[in-house]
Amino acid sequence: MRIVDHTALSQIAAGSWEGLRLLDAVERFDVPVVIPATALEHVARKAFGDPDAVSLLGHIDATLGFRQITVDALDEHRALQVAEAGSRLAPEDRALLYAHALVCAREHDCVVITADSAIWKDVAPDVVTVELAD
Amino acid sequence: MTAKAKITITIDRDLIEAAEAAVESGKARSVSDYINGAVRDRAERHARSRQWLDHKLAEMRSSDPGAFDAAGRRAAAALGIDPAELDEQPGQARPGAA
Numbered sequence: 205m206r207i208v209d210h211t212a213l214s215q216i217a218a219g220s221w222e223g224l225r226l227l228d229a230v231e232r233f234d235v236p237v238v239i240p241a242t243a244l245e246h247v248a249r250k251a252f253g254d255p256d257a258v259s260l261l262g263h264i265d266a267t268l269g270f271r272q273i274t275v276d277a278l279d280e281h282r283a284l285q286v287a288e289a290g291s292r293l294a295p296e297d298r299a300l301l302y303a304h305a306l307v308c309a310r311e312h313d314c315v316v317i318t319a320d321s322a323i324w325k326d327v328a329p330d331v332v333t334v335e336l337a338d
Numbered sequence: 339m340t341a342k343a344k345i346t347i348t349i350d351r352d353l354i355e356a357a358e359a360a361v362e363s364g365k366a367r368s369v370s371d372y373i374n375g376a377v378r379d380r381a382e383r384h385a386r387s388r389q390w391l392d393h394k395l396a397e398m399r400s401s402d403p404g405a406f407d408a409a410g411r412r413a414a415a416a417l418g419i420d421p422a423e424l425d426e427q428p429g430q431a432r433p434g435a436a
Contacts, residue, residue, distance in 0.1 A: 206417065221409035224394055226416060229424055231388070235417050317416045334416045 205236050205312050209305040210243035211319035212336045217247050222336050226317070238314065242304040302327055349373075 208216075216223035230237055302323065309316050309331045318324055321333040357372040366372035399406045407425070414421035 212416075219394070221398055221405060222412045222416075224391065224398065225406075225409045225413035225424075228391055228395060229410075229413050229417050229419060231391070233417070233419055233423075235419065237417075315418070336412060336416045 205238060205314045206334075207238045207240065207305050207308050207312070207314045207316045208243070209240070209316055209318045209320070209324075210246045210301045212317045213239060213243050213247045215319050215336055220337075226336060237317070238308050238312065240301075240304040240308050242301050246301055299327075306331060347373075 212223070212226075216227055229235065305316060305318075306328050308314065309328075316324060316331055316333045317336050318333050319335065319337045321335045324331060324333045354369070357366065357369040360366040360372050361369060366375070395406075398409070410424050411421045414424045
């Protein structure tokens with residue numbers, strides 16, 4: 205199981221080559237991946253106003269074999285701790301996105317697919333990341 | 339008309355209630371009709387999505403094969419799968435895959 209964080213999800217929504225090939229591989233090889241709900245909401249918010257991106261999100265959201273797991277009950281205390289750490293590097297709302305993905309990664313012992321591994325290394329050096337970027 | 343077959347399925351109670359409500363309000367002819375339509379919608383949406391993605395992949399590959407392969411290697415590495423497997427049948431469903 206792998207976590208797709210909001211930065212990697214944005215790459216997919218933006219139609220980057222790596223993102224589309226990742227989407228293809230996930231569907232063809234039935235690779236289980238987790239997309240934290242916050243990441244999906246974040247990308248959805250950013251995508252509004254861009255019809256092409258909304259269309260792409262439709263593909264990601266409900267089809268192509270993504271086994272989306274929405275984590276509703278975020279561990280509030282740990283999330284705040286990570287948000288505080290992240291807020292030194294990024295705005296708080298962004299830090300919360302990392303916090304949510306971090307909780308997913310630790311609870312499921314997963315590798316995080318990200319387009320922003322540098323921040324991951326600073327905030328959560330114990331989490332294994334792989335880079336997906338242009 | 340597509341041939342019908344009888345199967346036994348288990349679905350969430352609230353979805354059964356939604357199907358029954360649709361029948362009662364005249365939006366569906368039967369619970370089977372309602373579920374048949376939902377499954378057909380999903381299958382058709384998936385097929386459209388796959389077709390769209392295959393088209394994008396074909397465009398990418400023809401415009402810059404080297405970059406296409408490099409993107410595939412990176413995606414395969416991110417997912418922990420063998421890049422050679424990824425390129426066996428790009429854009430095609432692997433036999434046996436769900």
